Amino acid sequence: MTQVAIPRPLSASHKSGWLQRLVSLPRQRRALARLDARLLKDVGITRAQAEAEAARPIWDAPDIWISGRC
Template identity: 45%
Template sequence: MTLFATLSRFVGFGPAAKISVTRYLNLSKQRRDLSQLTPAQLEDIGVSQTEAIREAKRPIWDAPNFWCN
């Protein structure tokens, strides 16, 4: 059983909260992964090192606008 599943049993989180938490955890992982790419890998995806650092430093709750829909 995952940590979230265990907590949800005790706190009473519903399915919608699970989706939101999962999205934010995935976003956090993606940003962490982005921060670890080499300059050559960043060039391959068309992102500058400055942009990657800026994105990686954004707080977890600062999600893309399309997530709000």
């Protein structure tokens, strides 16, 4: 039997959580760009990857944030 998923409207708390994450995104990206080589190695990314992430626009949010699964 095939199941069809009908999306339900987002709750007010979910909407505010998504908005808070979106507002914090530029701050997080700036902080990532300021990490030194040792910390970048701990995180497992290169300087080029950190700079590329920091340069992304605010509307280019991670897919998991947009989908609401976090």
